[in-house]
Amino acid sequence: xxxxxxxxxxxxxxxxxxxxxxxxxxxxxxxxxxxxxxxxxxxxxxxxxxxxxxxxxxxxxxxxxxxxxxxxxxxxxxxxxxxxxxxxxxxxxxxxxxxxxxxxxxxxxxxxxxxxxxxxxxxxxxxxxxxxxxxxxxxxxxxxxxxxxxxxxxxxxxxxxxxxxxxxxxxxxxxxxxxxxxxxxxxxxxxxxxxxxxxxxxxxxxxxxxxxxxxxxxxxxxxxxxxxxxxxxxxxxxxxxxxxxxxxxxxxxxxxxxxxxxxxxxxxxxxxxxxxxxxxxxxxxxxxxxxxxxxxxxxxxxxxxxxxxxxxxxxxxxxxxxxxxxxxxxxxxxxxxxxxxxxxxxxxxxxxxxxxxxxxxxxxxxxxxxxxxxxxxxxxxxxxxxxxxxxxxxxxxxxxxxxxxxxxxxxxxxxxxxxxxxxxxxxxxxxxxxxxxxxxxxxxxxxxxxxxxxxxxxxxxxxxxxxxxxxxxxxxxxxxxxxxxxxxxxxxxxxxxxxxxxxxxxxxxxxxxxxxxxxxxxxxxxxxxxxxxxxxxxxxxxxxxxxxxxxxxxxxxxxxxxxxxxxxxxxxxxxxxxxxxxxxxxxxxxxxxxxxxxxxxxxxxxxxxxxxxxxxxxxxxxxxxxxxxxxxxxxxxxxxxxxxxxxxxxxxxxxxxxxxxxxxxxxxxxxxxxxxxxxxxxxxxxxxxxxxxxxxxxxxxxxxxxxxxxxxxxxxxxxxxxxxxxxxxxxxxxxxxxxxxxxxxxxxxxxxx
Numbered sequence: 001x002x003x004x005x006x007x008x009x010x011x012x013x014x015x016x017x018x019x020x021x022x023x024x025x026x027x028x029x030x031x032x033x034x035x036x037x038x039x040x041x042x043x044x045x046x047x048x049x050x051x052x053x054x055x056x057x058x059x060x061x062x063x064x065x066x067x068x069x070x071x072x073x074x075x076x077x078x079x080x081x082x083x084x085x086x087x088x089x090x091x092x093x094x095x096x097x098x099x100x101x102x103x104x105x106x107x108x109x110x111x112x113x114x115x116x117x118x119x120x121x122x123x124x125x126x127x128x129x130x131x132x133x134x135x136x137x138x139x140x141x142x143x144x145x146x147x148x149x150x151x152x153x154x155x156x157x158x159x160x161x162x163x164x165x166x167x168x169x170x171x172x173x174x175x176x177x178x179x180x181x182x183x184x185x186x187x188x189x190x191x192x193x194x195x196x197x198x199x200x201x202x203x204x205x206x207x208x209x210x211x212x213x214x215x216x217x218x219x220x221x222x223x224x225x226x227x228x229x230x231x232x233x234x235x236x237x238x239x240x241x242x243x244x245x246x247x248x249x250x251x252x253x254x255x256x257x258x259x260x261x262x263x264x265x266x267x268x269x270x271x272x273x274x275x276x277x278x279x280x281x282x283x284x285x286x287x288x289x290x291x292x293x294x295x296x297x298x299x300x301x302x303x304x305x306x307x308x309x310x311x312x313x314x315x316x317x318x319x320x321x322x323x324x325x326x327x328x329x330x331x332x333x334x335x336x337x338x339x340x341x342x343x344x345x346x347x348x349x350x351x352x353x354x355x356x357x358x359x360x361x362x363x364x365x366x367x368x369x370x371x372x373x374x375x376x377x378x379x380x381x382x383x384x385x386x387x388x389x390x391x392x393x394x395x396x397x398x399x400x401x402x403x404x405x406x407x408x409x410x411x412x413x414x415x416x417x418x419x420x421x422x423x424x425x426x427x428x429x430x431x432x433x434x435x436x437x438x439x440x441x442x443x444x445x446x447x448x449x450x451x452x453x454x455x456x457x458x459x460x461x462x463x464x465x466x467x468x469x470x471x472x473x474x475x476x477x478x479x480x481x482x483x484x485x486x487x488x489x490x491x492x493x494x495x496x497x498x499x500x501x502x503x504x505x506x507x508x509x510x511x512x513x514x515x516x517x518x519x520x521x522x523x524x525x526x527x528x529x530x531x532x533x534x535x536x537x538x539x540x541x542x543x544x545x546x547x548x549x550x551x552x553x554x555x556x557x558x559x560x561x562x563x564x565x566x567x568x569x570x571x572x573x574x575x576x577x578x579x580x581x582x583x584x585x586x587x588x589x590x591x592x593x594x595x596x597x598x599x600x601x602x603x604x605x606x607x608x609x610x611x612x613x614x615x616x617x618x619x620x621x622x623x624x625x626x627x628x629x630x631x632x633x634x635x636x637x638x639x640x641x642x643x644x645x646x647x648x649x650x651x652x653x654x655x656x657x658x659x660x661x662x663x664x665x666x667x668x669x670x671x672x673x674x675x676x677x678x679x680x681x682x683x684x685x686x687x688x689x690x691x692x693x694x695x696x697x698x699x700x701x702x703x704x705x706x707x708x709x710x711x712x713x714x715x716x717x718x719x720x721x722x723x724x725x726x727x728x729x730x731x732x733x734x735x736x737x738x739x740x741x742x743x744x745x746x747x748x749x750x751x752x753x
Contacts (some may be wrong), residue, residue, distance in 0.1 A: 003319060004042040006374045013039050022049035028388055035382050043307075043368065045376040046320035047383055050286040051293060052582050054539030054554050057387035060520035061552045064533045068547045071537045076546040079509065081205055087128040087282065089548020091510045092202060093574045097463060099471055100132045101197040103142070103514040103570050105553035110192040113253040117169035118192050120228075120254040123261050123328050125196040125523045126171065127282035130265055131331070133206035133272050134198030134240045137449065138461050139168050141178035141194055142475045142514070142568045143438075146187025148430035148751055155180070156190050158752055165441040170258035171265070175442035176459025179475060179568075182315045182430045188558040193514040193551075193568050199463040203273055208281040210299035210334045210360050215278055215301060217295070217358035218340075221264050221330040223313035224288070228254035228326025236352025260329040267350035268331065274340035274346065283330035289323040289383075292358075294382035296366045297336075305358035307375070319368070319375045334360060368407030371405045394525035394530055404484060407619030408604040415679050420732050423657045423683065424615075424743045429612045432654045433747035434665075439708065451578040455666055457500040457650050462578050470578035473569055474500035478653065479564030480606035481621035486528040487535035490567045491624045494539045495688055496652050496728040497571035503648045503691055505582045505640030511540055513569050515549035518562025528565040536567060542626040545571075555746055575640075582640050586694045586720050587666025592646060593700050594671060594718035596656065597632060597707065598642070598690030602681045608653045609684045628689040628712075635712050636691065644703040647694035656717075657683040659692045660727055665741055670724030673717055692719055 009015075019029040022045065032040050032048050040048060054060060068084060077083075081098055082090040088102035106121025122139055129136045141164045168175050174469045179333075210217065245532040271277050279299070281291045288310070307319050317325075335343045340356070347354035361367070366383070368376035397403075414422050426432055435454060444453040451470055452460035459475035476496040482489025494511065501508045513536060518525040540547055556563045575581060586592065604610055605619030639645040649663045664671055675682040695703050707714045726734040 003370055003373060003375060005336065006041055006377050009041045010038050016040060017045055020043060022044050023053055024049050025663045028052060036378065038255050041375050043319040043323055044378060045506065046073055046324045047289040047293065047376065050289050051383045052387040054520070056286050056290060059388045060392050060554060062389050063391050064530050067533055067537050071541050072546050073541065076544060080531050080546055080548060081202065082132065082207065083548050086549065087131045087208060089510065089512060090132055090205060091548060091572070093509065094468065096201050097469065098200050098202045098205060099197065099572060100129050100134045100200070101195065101473065101512055101570070101572055102128055102549050103193055103195040103352050103475065103512050103568065104128065105514055105516060106192045106194065107190065107254040107516065107553055107556055110160050111156060111188065111190055114156045115163040116253050116255055118160040118163030120256040120328050121162055121192050121194045123256045123258065124284040125194045126173065126261065126282060127646040128330065129196045130268050131206065131280050131282045132198070133204040134200035135269055136198045136265065137463065138174045138175055138176045138459065139194060139196050140176060140459060140473060140475055143179060144181045144183065144186045144191035144566060146182065147184055147364055148182045150187055152187060154752065160190065160192055161438050161441055167256055167258045169443045171262050172446050174444050174446050174453065176444060176450055176461060177475065180435045180438055180451060183479060183564055185561065185563045188497045189556050189563055191556065191563070191566060195475060195512070195570055197471065200205035206272065206277060206280050208294055208298055209279040210295035210303055211301070212278060212336065213360055213362050213422040214337060215360040216335045216337060216340055216356050217305060217360070218333045218335055218343060218354055219310060219330065220333065220352055220354035222257065222260050222327055223311045223353065224322055224325050225313040225327045226317065226321065226325065226485045229321055229324045253556035254326045254328050258357065260745050263350050264329055264331065264352060267347060267352045270346050271343060274342060276335060276343050277333050278336060279334040281332045283332060285326060287323065287325045287327065293331065293366060293383040294378045295334060299360065302361040302363040302365045303358055304361050304368065307368050309355055309357045311353055311355055353491045386556045392520050392526045394526045396527050397524040403618055404620055408607070408610045408616055411610060411614050411616060413554040416679065419679055419683060420729065420735055423661065423735060424740060425607065426654055426657060427661045427740060428743040428747050429520060429608065430660050430747055431608060434745040436745055437748035437752060451581055452504055455662065456584045457503045460504055460506065460575065460578060468577045468579055470575050472501045472504050472506035472573040472575060475568055476500065477566050477568040478606065479566045479596065480611065480617055482532060482565040482567060483617065484606050484619065484621050486531035486565050488621055488624060489565065490532040490535035491539040491626065492567040492621055492688060493567055494536055494627045495626060496650065497569045497626050498543060498629055498633065499650045499691065501571050501573035502636045503582065503650045505580055505635050505637060508545055508571050508573045508633060510545055510572045511547045511569060513547060513567060514553065515550065516553045516556050516563065516566040516568065518557040522562065525562055527648065527661050528611050532565060532567040536569065539626055543630055546580040582639050582645050584647065584649050584663060586647045586663050586669050586671065587667055588669055588719065588722040589646065589696060590722050591696045591697055592720040593697065593716055594673070594716050595693050595695055596690060596717045597635070597693060597712060597714050598628070599687065599713050600682060600685050600689045600690065603687045604687050607684070607686045622686050622688050631710060631712055632689055632691060635707060635710060638706065639703060643693060644699040645693050646696055649692050651687065651690040651692060655684045656692065661740055661744060663692060664727050664737060665744060670721045670726050670737060671718050672721050672728045674730045675717065693733055
């Protein structure tokens with residue numbers, strides 16, 4: 001085949017190139033020519049187009065993401081071993097242990113090919129964790145779909161759930177939590193966010209850099225094929241176009257092989273243990289183009305890559321295709337020459353294909369040859385770290401004031417005699433209904449380290465069998481809140497994830513995020529994004545925990561219809577002994593007291609009640625008080641540590657009514673509840689900073705005295721009644737647990753079985 005070489009590019013400056021089809025703008029193409037002093041070769045054009053895409057370069061978000069670093073204090077950085085800009089964030093949790101965790105998006109591929117899109121999303125985030133030197137321990141999956149009863153949701157949801165479960169189950173990684181949310185704005189653009197957490201000893205931390213002249217560059221793992229080419233430059237960096245009722249032609253979605261990745265994980269961990277890896281990078285979005293340019297850019301020299309050495313699984317691939325391929329289950333390592341034989345021996349032991357494809361060189365150029373012809377010669381920093389940076393126009397949406405003025409105050413509220421039926425109706429609504437139909441397709445307990453998983457408030461996993469040290473994780477976001485007020489909405493997502501972790505008895509220590517928004521070319525979307533970033537960063541400062549990394553996913557819209565702004569926030573917590581974790585379901589000890597911690601106000605803006613009963617979105621979301629959340633967390637952790645709590649469940653979507661339903665059904669125990677005068681507000685308000693706890697009678701006085709001394713409001717709202725098979729609400733009557741379970745657990749199977 002004819003290959004476009006650097007020599008040919010110099011002699012044919014006027015040759016037309018398909019840069020627009022590859023997602024580059026006129027000025028971006030002109031800048032590439034200015035950097036190189038000539039037109040780019042086909043391989044160079046491919047590399048720049050994928051690395052300068054929105055997905056890889058963050059060109060529309062960089063100016064705003066800087067706010068995270070600017071607001072992070074020295075105290076917040078103290079425990080951070082790696083942060084924003086690395087494959088994943090890493091925090092020191094004591095006793096020589098470090099935890100790495102991160103969330104990523106695989107939204108558009110999962111719409112096009114639900115199973116493989118979701119599966120390779122899991123595979124990609126697992127390799128990010130592996131690349132830091134850690135053993136992956138568990139995954140989570142925050143998911144968003146269109147209306148639960150929509151035909152297209154019936155197409156994408158089962159495939160996405162099967163892909164998440166199929167890949168994670170084959171890897172032997174438990175799925176310990178996540179979300180499933182339905183809203184009309186996600187129709188045609190589901191959100192598939194994946195999170196992975198891993199553990200390692202502090203000294204095992206690895207970073208992505210190519211240092212040491214003469215060191216070898218090794219590509220190992222699966223062979224390179226044609227799958228996924230164009231995924232980051234077209235599929236993940238543009239909106240779906242529904243003009244004329246047709247979708248534009250889309251590139252192929254990556255195809256995953258979890259069994260290959262499972263072997264790759266074990267191979268990498270042995271390589272790390274042998275101390276024979278200088279630097280390492282996984283191959284995900286943008287494939288070799290990303291791995292080689294980022295390794296070279298972060299190193300102290302240049303790199304020469306012999307592209308014709310790359311093992312292929314398709315014939316006739318061009319250099320541009322090899323560089324752009326997003327074939328899965330591949331890693332790229334930098335190895336000292338004296339360690340090369342040992343490296344290859346470990347790969348051979350695990351039957352992992354490993355090929356020396358290059359070396360670290362002096363100077364500051366990334367040079368790639370194809371059968372001795374130079375097809376790429378670029379300064380790697382211009383590819384990986386010095387791409388375009390846009391300060392996009394920002395404008396508060398014209399209808400934002402009207403949206404906030406349209407409060408739910410005037411919506412008809414149920415009569416007293418209708419309240420119990422409403423409890424059941426709400427429990428059966430798609431967003432509040434049990435997600436067991438989804439989670440039963442995941443192996444939540446493989447490897448034996450899982451302590452808590454869905455439907456617990458947060459997932460928890462043991463990382464050290466000797467001391468029973470563990471970590472807890474929760475992801476949260478209410479897109480309706482973020483639509484009403486993106487600054488407050490991001491803080492509400494942070495507050496709920498923080499509260500969920502605290503509710504299990506763990507101390508929150510760090511944050512990751514997956515920021516899902518519409519087109520950055522829409523000034524209203526950029527206003528939402530800017531506000532959400534500031535809200536999250538300011539909230540983290542107030543709570544004293546850092547953002548260690550994350551992901552931005554733009555262009556989540558179909559035509560002119562953008563998704564709800566969805567800044568998913570993940571919070572990591574640490575617990576020194578998982579045996580003292582607090583379960584979500586109430587137990588069978590008679591007479592345990594149910595206490596409601598926090599204060600309840602008539603707050604229904606963006607609430608599930610307004611959404612389910614009236615299809616209404618307007619007003620302001622609940623007020624967030626992060627100092628109250630911090631105090632609440634301290635009280636819950638103290639209650640766990642001192643054995644004062646037998647169960648706890650946070651109040652969020654659906655309010656107290658939903659918390660009561662879930663804690664009774666999860667514990668399979670009845671309860672008698674005593675509420676105050678405004679029963680509707682008591683049951684369905686979504687005021688924040690509240691947790692329902694069950695306290696043994698012997699600990700009630702000690703616990704309530706602690707709450708009073710610390711200034712945390714509390715009141716008694718009921719008692720556990722193991723002799724009852726119902727949830728009894730004073731003055732309203734009883735709801736048999738069997739009826740509640742049928743309502744709560746029947747919705748998703750009826751829709752998707």
